[in-house]
Amino acid sequence: MAELGTFALLVGLAAAAWSVGAAAFGSRRGEQRWVRSAEAGVHGALLSLTVAAVVLWTLLLTRDFSVRYVAEYTDQHLSIPLTISAFWAGQSGSLLFWAWMLAGAAALTTVRYRHRHRELMPVVVLVLALLLVAFTGLVAFTSNPFGRLGFTPTDGAGLNPMLQNWGMIYHPPATFLGYVGFSVPFAFAVAALATGRLDATWVRTVRPWVVVSWVLLGTGVVLGARWAYTELGWGGYWAWDPVENVSLLPWLTATAYLHTAVLQERRGKLPVWNLTLTFATFAMTVFGTFLVRSGVASSVHAFAESDAGILLLGLIVAVIVAGVVLITWRLPLLKDTAAPIGGLSRETLIVATNAVLMVFALAILWGTLFPVITSQVQGREVTVGAAFFDLVTVPVTLALLVLFGLAPAVAWRHARTPELRHRLMLPAGAALAIGLATLLLDGGRNPLTVLTLSLSASALLAILLEFHRGLRGRGLGGLPEHLPRIVELFRRDPRRYGGAVVHLGMVVLIVGVALDVTYRSDERHTMTVGEAVEVGRYELTFEDLTSEVTQSRMSLAATLGIARSGGSDAGSLRTERYLDVNQEDPRTAVGVRSLVREDVYVILQEVDIDTETATFSIHLHPGVLWLWLGSGLLVLGGLLALVPRCHEEGEVQRTRPGATTVNAAGLAGGNDQEVR
Amino acid sequence: MMLSVVAAGLLLVVVVLLILRPLLAPDDAERPRGPQDTQPPPRNVADDPLEVAIAQRRARMAERDEGRR
Numbered sequence: 091m092a093e094l095g096t097f098a099l100l101v102g103l104a105a106a107a108w109s110v111g112a113a114a115f116g117s118r119r120g121e122q123r124w125v126r127s128a129e130a131g132v133h134g135a136l137l138s139l140t141v142a143a144v145v146l147w148t149l150l151l152t153r154d155f156s157v158r159y160v161a162e163y164t165d166q167h168l169s170i171p172l173t174i175s176a177f178w179a180g181q182s183g184s185l186l187f188w189a190w191m192l193a194g195a196a197a198l199t200t201v202r203y204r205h206r207h208r209e210l211m212p213v214v215v216l217v218l219a220l221l222l223v224a225f226t227g228l229v230a231f232t233s234n235p236f237g238r239l240g241f242t243p244t245d246g247a248g249l250n251p252m253l254q255n256w257g258m259i260y261h262p263p264a265t266f267l268g269y270v271g272f273s274v275p276f277a278f279a280v281a282a283l284a285t286g287r288l289d290a291t292w293v294r295t296v297r298p299w300v301v302v303s304w305v306l307l308g309t310g311v312v313l314g315a316r317w318a319y320t321e322l323g324w325g326g327y328w329a330w331d332p333v334e335n336v337s338l339l340p341w342l343t344a345t346a347y348l349h350t351a352v353l354q355e356r357r358g359k360l361p362v363w364n365l366t367l368t369f370a371t372f373a374m375t376v377f378g379t380f381l382v383r384s385g386v387a388s389s390v391h392a393f394a395e396s397d398a399g400i401l402l403l404g405l406i407v408a409v410i411v412a413g414v415v416l417i418t419w420r421l422p423l424l425k426d427t428a429a430p431i432g433g434l435s436r437e438t439l440i441v442a443t444n445a446v447l448m449v450f451a452l453a454i455l456w457g458t459l460f461p462v463i464t465s466q467v468q469g470r471e472v473t474v475g476a477a478f479f480d481l482v483t484v485p486v487t488l489a490l491l492v493l494f495g496l497a498p499a500v501a502w503r504h505a506r507t508p509e510l511r512h513r514l515m516l517p518a519g520a521a522l523a524i525g526l527a528t529l530l531l532d533g534g535r536n537p538l539t540v541l542t543l544s545l546s547a548s549a550l551l552a553i554l555l556e557f558h559r560g561l562r563g564r565g566l567g568g569l570p571e572h573l574p575r576i577v578e579l580f581r582r583d584p585r586r587y588g589g590a591v592v593h594l595g596m597v598v599l600i601v602g603v604a605l606d607v608t609y610r611s612d613e614r615h616t617m618t619v620g621e622a623v624e625v626g627r628y629e630l631t632f633e634d635l636t637s638e639v640t641q642s643r644m645s646l647a648a649t650l651g652i653a654r655s656g657g658s659d660a661g662s663l664r665t666e667r668y669l670d671v672n673q674e675d676p677r678t679a680v681g682v683r684s685l686v687r688e689d690v691y692v693i694l695q696e697v698d699i700d701t702e703t704a705t706f707s708i709h710l711h712p713g714v715l716w717l718w719l720g721s722g723l724l725v726l727g728g729l730l731a732l733v734p735r736c737h738e739e740g741e742v743q744r745t746r747p748g749a750t751t752v753n754a755a756g757l758a759g760g761n762d763q764e765v766r
Numbered sequence: 767m768m769l770s771v772v773a774a775g776l777l778l779v780v781v782v783l784l785i786l787r788p789l790l791a792p793d794d795a796e797r798p799r800g801p802q803d804t805q806p807p808p809r810n811v812a813d814d815p816l817e818v819a820i821a822q823r824r825a826r827m828a829e830r831d832e833g834r835r
Contacts, residue, residue, distance in 0.1 A: 097774045127785055127788040
């Protein structure tokens, strides 16, 4: 069976290699049938890698411990969902998953665009097939998951206990899919440069790919944060770990791209910058893969050092060199002929957003790379701690909040002062009111938090007012009384209002993080069963201590009842210390009770079973629920922005390539009309 | 083992056929053109008041941009 997996990998590699050759030949000779054959090669690669994936899952589920990968990542006691997720638990499996998803994305691209973009497709297929060759080659020759041990152990080593979490099922696939999705915009950017078709067509074509990948990567990052929070037991959700950082980098550059792409679509502005961001985003995804797989960074996520690292480094260099050479070559065609951006306008704010995001991304990149460079060049270990990243994050967050607040009020091209003043009056009032209120409540101890909350209130109101104006402007009534009709707003302009939901999500997320970072508390209590302690506004009662021994695990679990200071019941939580048969050290399962104001987060530290005494670390995390809610809105907004636009009466839509969508009502002279 | 060999053979045959099929079929340039390939006939912009309005507005915007520059 394992041999079938290896064979399927090699057939997939051969099919991808054929695609490279056929696409190059077909493109050079202008023969469509060779391009079609190249596309079929991509489909063949997808079929082969699907067979390889099915074989690996079969080996995992049948517990064929003669296969090294199966023996390393499963055992007899692993549950079926976690066994399925063991596919991407190790380096070789995760690389196979990556290559498989890449083949899927490439095949979908060929099916979707073969008729629409005949000039671009040969190069698009060529680039995607080249990437497929690189990743399938990596799997086949450096990280084959189908390698056999030479003997059959009676049981496997089992999945690392830290990976035995529901997050293992969703977090890696979401992150990988996000990474893989950015390959398609990269391929289109290369094709646009190679063919000289540098109008906004490629930008429009890749938009859904960028948005979907952005949503998936964002979901992956958030799920990872949630996983860290509930599983790792250190009371946090973000540690500025190198691998966390590198997953954030392509998300940031893609966010920047999604903003400036609008400028190219609407006004033909910043074509070079958009190409640069597309190359940078893809390079960052490969950089993330490199960092995890090269062994150069020490991280809870990193795999052991392997040959894959040096090959991925080569791919990063190739992407950067290709980007520089192609963009330089096509510079004469990339002249920005539209009027320069100036004054206070939506365009200026988009450029400012890009600047802020780039400063943030570069700071994170530097903070991540510095220890790696120091270690490789000078041979000494240096750590860049959270203090450095926090130093950058605070001003970036404040700047973004200002931009979130200004964006809905500022018109395209040129903001008129009286209109701007009118639109900003309420948000400014909200900022002042919330600022004063939080200042009084806080007592002036945390001025940055007060400023953050004040700017958040302003941004929140500005975004809600945008919905209100949208409803009024379309004759759908105002916000409070016609909230259900907001669906109509999304149907008519999903992109704009989806974006507003994303901004709303970011503001809610920032509020959650600001509250948690400033007002979290941590106490340690030793209690016997039946005893109660007061923590903040809660009374926690140690209700029960139970022990359980199964074939695979020994555990001690404590249950704590939670009551609010007024006496009302706020539920209970369970925290556990356990030892798996295949592990040497006991581990802790955190108990979390999420309430609107805060999370009660308890870690069972020590237990004396004879005296029924236990020591707990009890954290109160205010605002964490808002963090997850904001993340959810972020994802929802991204998805909403993908919904096809429903055209209003009086609109004209042409369906040929490069079509223009015009809102007739907007021609009356308003500042917010869409004229693309 | 037998099943693996059969599956491997099938996979190889299917992939080879997939790749070769387009090469054996007539080129796209020779195949009958379907509705997806037909371009709409050129439209007379002057016939459509909305198009005229758009064109005028574009011209105004271009003039304004030019002036600002």
